[in-house]
Amino acid sequence: MEREEVELVYKEIFPFWTEIAETDRDVICRHSLSLTYPKGTNIHDGSECSGVIFVRSGSLRLYIMSDEGKDITLYRLYKGDMCMLSASCVLQAVTFDVFIDAEEDSECYVISGPAFAAVSERNPCVKIFALETAVSRFSDVMWVLQQILFLSMDKRLAIFLSDEAVRTGSDTILFTHGQIARYMGSAREVVSRMLKYFANEGIVEVSRGGIKILDKKRLRSLAH
Numbered sequence: 001m002e003r004e005e006v007e008l009v010y011k012e013i014f015p016f017w018t019e020i021a022e023t024d025r026d027v028i029c030r031h032s033l034s035l036t037y038p039k040g041t042n043i044h045d046g047s048e049c050s051g052v053i054f055v056r057s058g059s060l061r062l063y064i065m066s067d068e069g070k071d072i073t074l075y076r077l078y079k080g081d082m083c084m085l086s087a088s089c090v091l092q093a094v095t096f097d098v099f100i101d102a103e104e105d106s107e108c109y110v111i112s113g114p115a116f117a118a119v120s121e122r123n124p125c126v127k128i129f130a131l132e133t134a135v136s137r138f139s140d141v142m143w144v145l146q147q148i149l150f151l152s153m154d155k156r157l158a159i160f161l162s163d164e165a166v167r168t169g170s171d172t173i174l175f176t177h178g179q180i181a182r183y184m185g186s187a188r189e190v191v192s193r194m195l196k197y198f199a200n201e202g203i204v205e206v207s208r209g210g211i212k213i214l215d216k217k218r219l220r221s222l223a224h
Helices: 003-013 022-030 113-122 124-150 153-168 177-184 188-200 216-223
Strands: 032-037 042-044 052-057 059-065 071-078 099-102 106-111 204-207 210-213
Touching (some): 003 022, 003 052, 052 059, 059 106, 071 177, 153 177, 153 210, 153 216, 188 204
Antiparallel strands (some): 042 099, 059 099
16 A cells, blocks of 8 residues: 555544654554455454554444344444544553444555554554544444433334434435344344334335335434
């Protein structure tokens, strides 16, 4: 990967870039890889320091998993997003394991965790950036936990469908019942029953092609 290419990107995304020494900028660039992950690839399994991930295209899903194999989606990363939780050697205060999968074919820049950690030890501005980036994601994590603990299933499903429609700009949600269940930290059977209820109420139409929202106003009222 050409140094000039990656440095142009890092100038845009790292506010500390002009504050650190040229030698440290060189370390980050030399220890960066441009990687393509096919849909369904596990990028990070929680067992090692995979590095700092910057999404250039596609989308990634970050989740935690129980000993029984049940997983809960914490948040998703899209073009322009960065993940610090995959670099445990940079953020040693993060002691829980997270997993990351490619939801779509995705192109990413990955900076070696040890290299980034070494630069952050020499530059407080880099360490502060890493902490702020990680902390900003914990509001997403808390929102997920709040939904699981305190919101009813119909409200949670309405929020999920509404958010996806806004994100994609489409009234058709192209996810299976099992995928929605994983994103919501629920069981597929529960999601299927709730979608059947929504369909009977004329809020959505469920088919093999996905879930089509028929009554946005009713869905929004359930979400709020």
